[in-house]
Amino acid sequence: MNFDIETFEFIDKYLQGELDEQELLLFNQRMENDHLFASEVNVRKELIEMLETHDNTNKLKEKFNLFHNEMELELNTPSARLFTIFRKQIRNRIVITSAAAACISAIVVLSTLYFSGWFSFQRQVSSYLELKNNIENMRTKQQSLWTAMFKSNKEKSATPSGTCFSVTSNGYMVTNFHVVKDVDSIIVVNYSDTIIRYNASLIFKDEVHDLAILKIEDKKFKSFGNLPYTIKQNISDLGENVFTLGYSKKDMVYSEGYISSFTGYNEDSSAYQASIPVNPGNSGSPLLNSKGELIGIVSGKHSLNEGATFAIKSNFLMGIIDSVRHMDSSEKLVLPRKNELTWSKRTDQVRKLHPFIFKVEVYK
Numbered sequence: 451m452n453f454d455i456e457t458f459e460f461i462d463k464y465l466q467g468e469l470d471e472q473e474l475l476l477f478n479q480r481m482e483n484d485h486l487f488a489s490e491v492n493v494r495k496e497l498i499e500m501l502e503t504h505d506n507t508n509k510l511k512e513k514f515n516l517f518h519n520e521m522e523l524e525l526n527t528p529s530a531r532l533f534t535i536f537r538k539q540i541r542n543r544i545v546i547t548s549a550a551a552a553c554i555s556a557i558v559v560l561s562t563l564y565f566s567g568w569f570s571f572q573r574q575v576s577s578y579l580e581l582k583n584n585i586e587n588m589r590t591k592q593q594s595l596w597t598a599m600f601k602s603n604k605e606k607s608a609t610p611s612g613t614c615f616s617v618t619s620n621g622y623m624v625t626n627f628h629v630v631k632d633v634d635s636i637i638v639v640n641y642s643d644t645i646i647r648y649n650a651s652l653i654f655k656d657e658v659h660d661l662a663i664l665k666i667e668d669k670k671f672k673s674f675g676n677l678p679y680t681i682k683q684n685i686s687d688l689g690e691n692v693f694t695l696g697y698s699k700k701d702m703v704y705s706e707g708y709i710s711s712f713t714g715y716n717e718d719s720s721a722y723q724a725s726i727p728v729n730p731g732n733s734g735s736p737l738l739n740s741k742g743e744l745i746g747i748v749s750g751k752h753s754l755n756e757g758a759t760f761a762i763k764s765n766f767l768m769g770i771i772d773s774v775r776h777m778d779s780s781e782k783l784v785l786p787r788k789n790e791l792t793w794s795k796r797t798d799q800v801r802k803l804h805p806f807i808f809k810v811e812v813y814k
Contacts, residue, residue: 630664681785742799
């Protein structure tokens with residue numbers, strides 16, 4: 451990232467706790483508004499933590515070596531040497547027995563994991579759980595070699611993967627990058643009065659913030675018309691009521707809750723933590739406030755803390771949309787400017803949002 455020296459010094463002062471109140475205010479404002487700056491801060495913070503961990507490990511080794519040397523001096527007598535030899539023999543027998551037991555246990559555990567299909571399960575990152583839907587029907591899993599080799603994509607069954615939603619009337623949509631990563635083709639489906647299916651393609655990805663821009667490329671598609679919601683560009687309040695709509699099952703599912711933290715998993719400043727129930731399939735779902743403004747994109751949850759959901763902040767989405775515009779001026783991303791949901795009751799908000807939220811199905 452091309453930052454000047456002053457910017458790196460500014461970041462270092464923050465990490466060393468040397469900023470005054472005014473500088474800290476400016477720093478937090480830049481973190482909220484500049485996603486590249488926030489990414490650089492997180493990278494440098496992780497690097498410093500790694501270096502500190504390495505340094506602490508070396509210090510611990512030095513203490514153990516010092517302790518070991520002192521023990522050897524104290525045990526430098528005939529009786530102590532005899533005791534040491536006897537102790538080593540006993541320890542060697544224990545080590546051999548323990549190693550054999552450990553090997554048997556490891557074989558049993560690995561066999562169980564292998565035959566239960568654990569190794570083919572989705573990527574696990576510490577306690578962060580992506581909400582991509584990895585459920586495949588049995589027919590797809592057990593198809594014959596002939597079918598796998600010779601059936602076309604149109605004949606195969608698509609795999610439900612997550613959720614996406616419209617951001618423009620002309621077919622641009624947003625989801626998480628992990629929902630569409632390493633796929634051959636994408637279909638977006640809306641289960642409203644009639645089932646609507648469109649072919650879509652990935653036109654932009656941001657792996658750092660786990661966001662992707664899709665575009666409907668289907669002859670059947672004409673226009674979404676006027677979108678009834680807008681994208682909020684400033685930070686939401688702690689405790690603000692929020693709700694989400696997503697495809698964690700065939701039909702759309704509604705959940706509500708509130709913003710519980712200004713930072714996401716592992717103190718990630720590009721995300722909120724919300725106390726709201728979500729399930730696999732909710733990756734890419736819009737997170738909206740009571741006015742119907744988009745404030746975030748649901749991306750994952752804490753696997754050990756039920757209800758702790760993480761959503762990428764909408765101002766980072768705005769930064770990605772600007773990147774797409776600068777990258778290719780032919781991409782016409784005209785965002786909605788009028789919010790028609792502000793004064794609507796919740797049931798009406800959900801009804802108006804339904805046509806603009808789609809299930810993502812993928813072929814691999």
